[in-house]
Amino acid sequence: MSKTHEIKVTKRELQRKGASRRLRHAGVIPAIVYGGSAEPVAISLDHNEIWLAQANEWFYSSILDLNLDGKVERVLLRDMQRHPFKQLIMHLDFQRVNENEALTASVPLHFINEETSPAGKAADVVVTHELKEVTVSCLPKDLPESIEIDLGNLEAGNIIYLSDIKLPKGVEIPSLAQGKDHDDAVVTAKHGKEDAADVVEEAPAAE
Structure with missing residues (x-):
């Protein structure tokens, strides 16, 4: 609340x-x-x-x-x-606002434990926050100031979607009712491209 x-x-x-x-x-x-x-x-x-x-x-x-x-x-x-x-x-x-009527509002997302996650500690993994806020529906008494997303177990290749967010009691994400096409990615963890400068080819041995 x-x-x-x-x-x-x-x-x-x-x-x-x-x-x-x-x-x-x-x-x-x-x-x-x-x-x-x-x-x-x-x-x-x-x-x-x-x-x-x-x-x-x-x-x-x-x-x-x-x-x-x-x-x-x-x-x-x-x-x-x-x-x-x-x-x-x-x-x-x-x-x-009416205390007895649901409202819609944009709520900021707070990401925690990213640095200690497997993806966060990997040098070749890029973690991207695709969304910084989410539109929710709830009664005024249930409206959160922010929603925390724990990335402690995030690994390379993982994608966190809207449907994966643990919402406070009484809070919903209206867009999810419109189908899977509206289940947007919130966080992605992808391997970064290998820097060409770091790739050293061994010269063939002279005969």
Whole structure:
């Protein structure tokens, strides 16, 4: 189960683009909360606080508690607009979550024990992480911040697929229900090509 993280927000009136520009100059990010049975609500957030938060994985995959004057709404980040070259967040979209309804979210994958595995210790084996995150479906209370994949027994020639991932209780990977064609490779361990420079041919002995 993922932890929740509280972020203080302020309600704002829906205005034209000029107003959003003034907010950004004041160090504030315009955002919107939508979904569920309630109407969309325009809010604003402190840019410095969000800039620090967005450097963490949990900001993208965890349920967030938006605190608006003491009233908390549970949401997931659904979209973030960044400035093309400045360290500036332009806008955020949050979707309300219902505790009794399954949601879909992208969860990061954490790979452990690769260096101590047979494949990891072999000099001629290349271990490739084909996926860095996976889309899961679950109730909000079961949403993990990340999923660990233990590579301790990985050997050369092995392939770990989505169906091989040990998921937390209550968590599913929706794409697997679409058939084997959607059981994507997550990790591969292949022998690397022999470097031609390391191959030394013995010259034939002179008669």
